[in-house]
Amino acid sequence: MSVQTTTTPAAVALAVGKAFDGRSVLEGLDVTVARGEFVALLGASGSGKTTLLRILAGIEAPTTGEVLVPEVRTVVYQEPRLVASMRVWRNVVIGLPNASATRALAVDALREVGLDDHADAWPGTLSGGEAQRVALARALVRQPKLLLLDEPFAALDALTRLRMQDLVAHLCARHRPGVLLVTHDVEEAVVLADRVLVLREGRISVDLPVDLPRPRRIGGPAFDALRDRFLGELGVHREAATSSD
Amino acid sequence: MTQVAAPGVMTAPEPGSGTAPPDGLVRLGPDSAPARRRRFSFALRLVIPVAVFLLWWFLTGTHVIPATALSTPRATWDSFTYLYNRQDLVGDVGVSVRRAALGLALGAGVGTALGIIVGLYRLGEELLDAPMQMLRMVPYPALIFLFIIWFGVGETGKVLFIGLATLFPMYLNTSNGVRNVDRRVVEAARSFGLQGRRLVRQVVVPLAMPSILTGLRFAAGISVIALVFTESIGANQGIGYLVAQANSLDQIPVLVVCVIIYAILGIAADLLVRLLERYAMPWRRHSAVR
Numbered sequence: 424m425s426v427q428t429t430t431t432p433a434a435v436a437l438a439v440g441k442a443f444d445g446r447s448v449l450e451g452l453d454v455t456v457a458r459g460e461f462v463a464l465l466g467a468s469g470s471g472k473t474t475l476l477r478i479l480a481g482i483e484a485p486t487t488g489e490v491l492v493p494e495v496r497t498v499v500y501q502e503p504r505l506v507a508s509m510r511v512w513r514n515v516v517i518g519l520p521n522a523s524a525t526r527a528l529a530v531d532a533l534r535e536v537g538l539d540d541h542a543d544a545w546p547g548t549l550s551g552g553e554a555q556r557v558a559l560a561r562a563l564v565r566q567p568k569l570l571l572l573d574e575p576f577a578a579l580d581a582l583t584r585l586r587m588q589d590l591v592a593h594l595c596a597r598h599r600p601g602v603l604l605v606t607h608d609v610e611e612a613v614v615l616a617d618r619v620l621v622l623r624e625g626r627i628s629v630d631l632p633v634d635l636p637r638p639r640r641i642g643g644p645a646f647d648a649l650r651d652r653f654l655g656e657l658g659v660h661r662e663a664a665t666s667s668d
Numbered sequence: 669m670t671q672v673a674a675p676g677v678m679t680a681p682e683p684g685s686g687t688a689p690p691d692g693l694v695r696l697g698p699d700s701a702p703a704r705r706r707r708f709s710f711a712l713r714l715v716i717p718v719a720v721f722l723l724w725w726f727l728t729g730t731h732v733i734p735a736t737a738l739s740t741p742r743a744t745w746d747s748f749t750y751l752y753n754r755q756d757l758v759g760d761v762g763v764s765v766r767r768a769a770l771g772l773a774l775g776a777g778v779g780t781a782l783g784i785i786v787g788l789y790r791l792g793e794e795l796l797d798a799p800m801q802m803l804r805m806v807p808y809p810a811l812i813f814l815f816i817i818w819f820g821v822g823e824t825g826k827v828l829f830i831g832l833a834t835l836f837p838m839y840l841n842t843s844n845g846v847r848n849v850d851r852r853v854v855e856a857a858r859s860f861g862l863q864g865r866r867l868v869r870q871v872v873v874p875l876a877m878p879s880i881l882t883g884l885r886f887a888a889g890i891s892v893i894a895l896v897f898t899e900s901i902g903a904n905q906g907i908g909y910l911v912a913q914a915n916s917l918d919q920i921p922v923l924v925v926c927v928i929i930y931a932i933l934g935i936a937a938d939l940l941v942r943l944l945e946r947y948a949m950p951w952r953r954h955s956a957v958r
């Protein structure tokens with residue numbers, strides 16, 4: 424049973440190509456994310472990570488190829504993108520059918536991200552990390568089969584980011600959606616993901632499982648070896664002696 | 669639950685195959701419908717005007733609406749060619765357009781300047797906003813006789829009258845737009861040393877531009893309405909003068925011609941503002957919602 428659930432795809436991209444005004448960003452890209460699998464996507468700035476994520480979300484159509492995605496899929500963007508004119512709890516259940524868009528449901532989801540006491544606040548009064556956690560609650564409340572995260576922690580301070588990473592790891596282990604996390608942070612990718620992809624010149628150039636025991640911590644020889652491997656793929660070459668910061 | 673995958677094997681259907689996607693997944697491919705062509709969009713815009721014209725033709729041709737109430741398209745056309753050939757219709761339209769344009773330039777200029785001051789500075793708001801709101805509530809047609817007493821029946825009074833009428837929509841939308849400019853962006857620009865006039869010109873005004881142009885669209889419409897008022901009293905040239913004359917002689921076709929000219933002026937003004945929109949806000953070419 425567990426073998427089967429982990430090998431059923433939550434998302435498939437088949438020979439996906441995307442060009443903007445004739446300039447090609449993705450070229451014949453193939454990706455599969457299994458149910459319950461946590462995949463991290465690395466790539467240089469402008470390599471097309473967000474573009475791939477938007478195609479998987481159904482916000483943008485591919486120029487060529489196709490994707491297979493579940494009906495219920497949600498996105499956490501780099502910024503919270505909350506509707507300023509709705510209270511926090513209404514933001515969480517935004518777009519749900521009226522019958523199920525209850526305050527109780529929203530508060531439950533907010534409790535999971537530790538914000539149930541902010542249910543009636545206005546989004547404008549939240550801190551950056553709080554707003555991002557509301558965005559996470561909004562994405563989880565729909566019980567997505569595919570969760571798309573576009574650098575959700577990029578704008579956060581180091582401490583909040585660590586907390587958010589723990590939170591996401593915990594929530595994903597519990598709800599088990601297929602997850603695609605776009606990130607710039609190689610260490611974040613290695614800490615969180617079951618598998619790490621590197622996007623380069625329109626294709627997946629590296630696709631490696633991360634076989635480290637959980638819960639993971641940054642550091643240690645196995646961790647450093649993996650991290651340096653991905654950094655190398657991104658064009659960053661470190662001296663072997665340089666320790667992690 | 670149906671299980672398509674063999675244990676340990678990833679189900680990955682061939683691209684383009686017509687097979688049903690596995691397990692409740694949906695297939696998203698390239699946009700199947702090509703973008704609608706411009707010409708088609710233009711044709712759609714014409715549908716309702718053409719329908720109205722046909723209805724007009726039908727209702728007047730069959731005398732459902734008598735000629736004493738609305739002239740037929742034919743009689744209207746004859747009246748137009750008469751006005752065009754025998755009277756100085758082009759001259760009348762020219763005079764009217766000039767009045768409206770000058771008045772609009774005056775009102776929009778002053779309204780924008782006041783709106784920016786009030787939107788930016790607390791002192792400006794405290795001094796100006798209340799009086800402007802009071803003046804705004806005075807129905808401007810009520811002022812037309814005062815304007816004739818003050819400025820006579822010449823061009824000056826007419827242009828000032830149109831300027832006054834267009835001032836308020838411009839003022840309201842500009843001050844509102846400036847007030848709603850994203851504070852965080854202004855803050856960032858300030859922290860990089862942008863100040864005073866440069867801050868206003870390079871950041872505040874462009875970001876408030878959507879509101880300012882909405883104001884301009886209202887103001888352009890109102891300039892034509894104000895034109896009708898000011899030309900119907902104490903004028904000896906212009907479209908309003910034609911209307912006033914035709915009214916007294918009960919010439920319905922002439923009235924219809926003038927109404928159509930007003931409508932065309934309105935559309936032209938709106939088109940101009942839209943063009944300006946494209947030019948003044950290149951970053952909004954792809955509008956957010958559509």
Ligand SMILES: Nc1ncnc2c1ncn2[C@@H]1O[C@H](COP(=O)(O)OP(=O)(O)OP(=O)(O)O)[C@@H](O)[C@H]1O
Nearest residue numbers: 443444448466467468469470471472473474475607
């Ligand atoms: N709507 C658009 N129109 C034109 N070009 C676009 C558009 N969206 C993205 N691009 C281009 O496609 C390329 C990939 O963009 P994308 O946002 O996917 O990069 P990214 O990998 O997410 O980068 P980053 O890590 O900086 O977020 C960029 O060169 C960008 O300029």
Ligand SMILES: [Mg+2]
Nearest residue numbers: 472473474573
């Ligand atoms: Mg991006």
